[in-house]
Amino acid sequence: MAVLPIVVAPDPRLKRTAEPVATVDAGVAALMDDMLETMYAAPGIGLAAPQVGVLKRVIVVDVAREGEPPQPLRMANPEVVWSSEESNVHEEGCLSLPDMYEDVTRPARVRVRYLDRDNREQEIEADGLLATCVQHEIDHLNGKLFVDYLSTIKRGMILRKLQKRKKNGDLAA
Ligand code: K1U
Ligand code: ZN
Numbered sequence: 001m002a003v004l005p006i007v008v009a010p011d012p013r014l015k016r017t018a019e020p021v022a023t024v025d026a027g028v029a030a031l032m033d034d035m036l037e038t039m040y041a042a043p044g045i046g047l048a049a050p051q052v053g054v055l056k057r058v059i060v061v062d063v064a065r066e067g068e069p070p071q072p073l074r075m076a077n078p079e080v081v082w083s084s085e086e087s088n089v090h091e092e093g094c095l096s097l098p099d100m101y102e103d104v105t106r107p108a109r110v111r112v113r114y115l116d117r118d119n120r121e122q123e124i125e126a127d128g129l130l131a132t133c134v135q136h137e138i139d140h141l142n143g144k145l146f147v148d149y150l151s152t153i154k155r156g157m158i159l160r161k162l163q164k165r166k167k168n169g170d171l172a173a
Contacts, residue, residue, distance in 0.1 A: 001037045004052040008171045009096050009145060010159050018048075018055045018141040021076040024119040028058060032074040032117055035060045044095045046133040048140030051096050059137035063129045073124075075114035078138050081123070083107035090132040092146045098171060100158050104149045106135050 007013050021028050031054060039047040039060055049058040057077045064071040088108035093101045109127045112134055116122050126134055136146060147155040165171045 002034045003041045004034055004038045005172055006038065006042065006047075006051055006095050007053055008098065008166060009094075009147075009162055011096075013050055013053055013055070014096055014140070014145060015143045016050065016055055017143050018050055018057045020057050021115065024076050024115050024117060028056070028076060029074075029117050031056070031058055032060060032076075036062070036072050036074065039095075042095050044093075045129070046137045047095065048137045050140050050143075057141045059134070059141065061130065061133050061137060063133055073134075074117045075112070075134075076116075076119075078112050078114040078134065078141075080110050080135070080138065081113050082111040084109040088128075088132065090129070092132065092136060094136070094146055096140075097145065097147065097158065097162065100147070100162070102146065102150055102154070102158075104132075104136075104146050106132060110135060112138075 035047050035052060038052060045063050046061040049056045059075050059078055061073045062071055084107050086108040087105050089103050089105050091101050092104045108131060110131050111123060111125045113123045147158050
């Protein structure tokens, strides 16, 4: 297992659409394990493959609180097959937008279909932080960041701040 470097915005790799995985083979399973190790090390509660520079439809999530047993989810080709009419506002962060936090409105509950680490099809129904996090990670697979839900002015301010920090060597390029 390995901790991988995380891509920081603005970066064209975060704006691309990731490719579906044909099969969860040993290579994809190893990527899932490395992503989980990277996410725990950051620390974070989710991570999508484009954030480690891999344009594959793979995400990992663990929203267990401190002191609770870990609840890692490894998902390939995750797909929202149902979402609630009811929405929820949650403050979001992103490991590719370090130290930036903003409220985002999304469906409160979602049903998600995916392939697990053993290439078996699974479905989960998620609410609360898990629903928010899974939707945030699936957005990454479609080249979308949480700042894309904000006004053009707010998004521009955040991305310019990060660009400046990268230029000054405060963040990984
Ligand atoms: O996708 C990512 O960049 C990970 C991101 C996931 C996320 C957080 C909040 C709402 C939606 C999606 C993060 O994990 S940011 C870091 C974070 O939230 C956190 C870090 C340490 C402890 C608890 C939370
Ligand atoms: Zn993110």
